[in-house]
Amino acid sequence: MAAARCSGRVDRAYGTGTGDCGLRTLMDAFLVALLNGLVYGLLVFMVSAGLTLVFGMMGVLNFAHASFYMIGAYAAYFSGRYIGFWAAVGVAAVVVAGVGLFTERLLLRKVRVYGHTQELLLTYGLFFVIEEVVKLLFGPTPVAYRVPEALRFTAFTIGQSEFPFFRVLMGGVALVMFFVIYAMLTFTRIGLVVRAAVERPQMVCALGHNVSLIFSGLFAVGAGLAGLAGAVAGMYYPTSPAMAHELGTIVFVVVVIGGLGSLNGALAASLLIGVMTSFAVGVEATFGDLIHRIGLASTGFAGLDAVQFSSIAGVLPYALMLVLLLWRPAGLAGNRN
Amino acid sequence: MVRFAPVLVILLLLGLPRLVDMAFLNAMVLVLIAALYAMGYNLLWGQAGLISFGHATYFAFGASCTILMMQAIEKGSSFPTPLLPLAGGVAGFLLGLVAGWFATIRTGVYFAMITVAITELVRAIVQRWDSLFGGEAGIAAGRPAWGPFGLQKLVDVYYFTLVWVVLGVAFLWFLQRSPLGLVIRGVREQEERVSFLGYDTHALKTLVFAISAGISGVAGGLLAFTNESTNVTLYEGAYSSTVLVNTVIGGAGVFLGPAVGAALTTLFGYYVANMTVYWLLYMGLLFVVIVLYAPRGLSGLAVEAMQTLRAGKRLAFPLILRRGIGAVLLAAGTILLVEIIGAIVAPVYWATAKSTGVAWPAVTVFGLAWTPAAPLTMATIAGLFGLGSLLLRGAAGPARRNAAALIGRLTGRAGRAP
Amino acid sequence: MKPGLLFSAAILSASTMLASPAIAQLAIDVILPMTGPTAGTGELFKNGIDFAFSEVNDAGGIHGKKITPRILDDGGTTQGGTDRVRQAVAGGAKIILQGGGSAVAAAISADVKRWNERNPENPVLLIMMGAEAAALTRKDCHFYAFRTSTNADMRVKALMKALSENNRLGSKVYAINQDYSWGREMDAAVEENAGPYKYQVVGSVLHDVSKIQDFSPYVERIRDSGAETVVTGNWARDLLLLMQSVASANLKAKFATVFLDEKGNIASAGKAALGSFVATPFVAEAGGAEGEAYLKKFNEKTGANPISAGNNAVIAIRLLSRAMAGVPEKDSTNPTAVALALEKAKAPWVHGEVSMRAEDHQLRLPLVVGEVSTEAKFKLDGTDMGLKPVKTLTAAETEVAPDGSCQMQRPR
């Protein structure tokens, strides 16, 4: 959309300072916006991977999943003071997996007998409790959990904008995570059992597999993944008690759009949302421009036409989810309608 | 004796202004509004089995429209003042009709996610439409007088709110006992059977959603009338989660359950918030404990006790006493632990330690001074937790088994993916 | 269903008896966001208040009486603010100190104004210590409301004046702010000062408040505009993330901010913060010996540094205690008398005397523009960087004349 045309307001955001608009600079800007979107999408995928698997199998949308992401960040921050960067990330993933196991085994299991709604409500309560406990232990303001100096350099440059190595690292960890889970699910025996349990838990149980153990294991691994994501992304984004709240809703949107229980769907949805918000922010046009372009007279419409596209970037994922839920609830790649 | 319960409650509420000081009266206005809002919300959950995660939109829209109507009155419109909350109610109803039509196409988790999506969309539009909704600073309008009533003082506002809340609850009680109420409960039980009996269940669920949104709009209107202002932060998630918490703590299955939950959490928030910064943590823990051990909420527990009494069986008082004490001990232990940790973590603690030269300055909890690292403190905390969990040891078994049967039917169906 | 009613009657009556404790007659209440999304800001104010009241009480209190204010938590929401005003008034408070954002301050100011109109014989005095929205001392001003912090015009004027005099401003300025009252006023102030300080606004953007996860697209737009200086009034998360994106995208442009010295910002920006500016009420190095002493005493008392809003609280309480001391003891909790005294009150401050402006109850105070650099004497956030003073502007230099929109009904 921006690349297609050279002159006009929309393009000013991408033209070089001096106003000329060589096609190369347009391509650079397009590429940068695409990369920013992809990296942010991959981060969101890292967190939602665990959630979509757990939902697929246990039919419960875990509200506390984003809290595991937060615990991962704080665990890595806390242990990072005593052990190295990579070790701290590893410890964080293990600690959060432990918390996940505890949650499933001792809490969720007690409530499962009452049906999915009580499980949903329990995770809703856990979300609040975990946020307040983090505030209790680490205080309300963000903690100084930062990218270590060794990793703060520029990976490559596109036009004038440098792309930091750490964003590439985050993207890399997410991709590795996707392929590891994908491989585990498709090629290993345990993966087969997990996929079967996602479809028909009762049947798998009848075949003699200890389904409850698989549940706990999957829940713990799901939590561990979110913890790992938190440990890695916590360095780049502020680690504060509000981080779970901010990311929480976006992760649900990704799981729903991607199709409940489908890993590929979650990856596709996260990338789509990441790129969409990145591009929407890049566009400088307003609704007013859109109305003119379509030829309608701008009636002012109570000040709405002066609203910039970029200022509604945050709402696009929800609009997409609403359309999908009404038209195709199974989501992009889900099978459960 | 039970026949007089409603009259007893209303008499008590009528006499309240003479019994209490202004701060508590203001708290009671908020309790009444929260109770009506929770009752309206529970029409969807308790009666139709649909859990909405974005009900703040209709509450806030009701508030905005009531303020806009109050502004119209200031500019000379002859709209009758007592009907102002109704303006909020109608606005909530209409918005609920549109949103409900979309949301009730799906059930269970999908329904919940659609309500979240609609909330975010409405919030995005409202926050940008400054000329109408006033953005962050919001919109304000004075309370117009009406005939003999000045409606300026808090006592007038209290009675005004009380009248509307009693009307709202009476309407919900009347709806629940009406044929329409019967069909709505049928939809919760077996939606397909209802459609095979000739009812358009999608239209029914849309109507129920709209009525629930309308009642929430009335509650929003009452809040706007009390505050004489409203702004876009009302559309945020906080009001969607508090109404859910109230309904769970109070109990979705009992008619007045959500109102009880609303009363407790509002008073808790109003008073305890000034005593300790960690009141949200205590509320969260209470919520989790209730979901775990009292799935039908506090009113559910009371109804169970009533039913055992009515069935002639004697209540196991020693058991209840034992559990009560156990719970109190556990709560005290948790509060002591949390307050001490909270004090130690704060930088000001170490500043006073350095300036006063005392290694572990005392932390006052429950009016007593505790030295954090002292063995006495450690022993007390351990003792409280140990004794408390001992007393509660047998608690889980019986309570959970019979609750499982009833609750499974009530909410199990609502949560199942379609 | 019927048993449910009986039970709820019991709960309601029980809670009535239990919950109306007799609250001691305290003249001063403080309303802060101790919980909720802006709990961090609440902490800053609380440190300032603890320090200031310890200063007053160590010097013998007011009229010989030591004062410990009651802290009420508004949870950072306008509804919380409205409830706490009612609770304070019902508890007999005559003076309310309010710390926190503009939205909550506007709600509380409107409530106090309505209360005073309806109860002229029992008014309440409000001092807003941190809200920066201009309207509070312009069209929404009223006699019983005072503000001891700046507004967008004062901050931008101070920044531009200091930067242009040290030719650090450049000719291309970009404005990025949050899409609500404060952000829009900052945006307007940047446009206004383009003429006097001879720069061109090459771009401006207003974005959602506390919602943006990733600021890199905005950083690209700033880079493409060729701006040399970027002015932003962002705070907390929106400043933290902005600086983070700036750090990783290696943007050359320097930032002129209002809240960069808030906890965590410089730490998260790392090297990218170097060379950026902040206009703030207190920079230790600019205060010389007195500044150093104030920093040490503040740290000893609260365990934390005096950061932006905390200083506004100290100034507010110094002015209030002098005003209350200035009136006879029986009037010291009579809001009208204290308000009249407060209009003329002056108080010492590290960087020069502060005084209240009678027309619109807006504070006149010096501001220091500091530059983030490694040579700064006092470090921040546990990093090797701190604020090196660029220019200390006196109260006269920072003052922006009232725009006449404040019509205050003075008591008869």
Next chain:
Amino acid sequence: MTGRQPPSPPVLVIEGVAKRFGPIPVLSDINITLKHGERRALIGPNGAGKSTLFNLVSGRFRPTSGTILLDGKRIDGQPPHLLSRVGLSRSFQITQVFGGLSLYDNVFMAIMSRHSRRWSLVQAGPAWRAIRAETDELIEHAQLTGLSRRLAGTLAYSEQRALEICMTVATGPSVVLLDEPTAGMSRAETAAMVAFIARMTEGRTLMMVEHDMDVVFGLADTISVLANGHILATGTPAEIRDDARVQDAYLGGGAH
């Protein structure tokens, strides 16, 4: 109960109906015509497509091709609630009653719908007196009066099945579809249920899916045999018993 051919026009006509789920054909070229008051039984081995056909007629699924007419009007693809209003009602293989409501309320709701009083908030007025009277009368007719105050969820299995049939006829349908009404019942209960069905569906057109041959031969005027998606044969119980094709496809060789 041998069939007598009533002269009136056909009530339910299923012409050339087929259904496929993705690539798998489940039903193909189904033609059935029901006269007013006729009692048709659908029999056939498991997986023959009996339930699918029921779901097509009762509006749960939409046929891939072909038409279904009720009293001459097309009803295929119509949602269940519109079908109920034009006089077609069904029971389910797995009992669907409102467990949390009393037996009386279950029937009351069905009668309400017949009087198209579906939204009212008030129970006063002559129409409601008629509805309450009809409810009592139907429960009396079904000899379930003793259980009318009990929660449906607490009833015995056969009582719940009886209640469901009560509700199915309560909406005053002209055509009643019964999906294995006697499934899971003992011999004695089955005999009682057959008498109950006869009594409750008197004068109405009936189509029934059933495995128990005694029930089929006891109730049905005509029988259609369905095998892997096709209608093998249609005729009176006697004709079907002696039909060679039915025997080897379904009854497994000689009648025994």
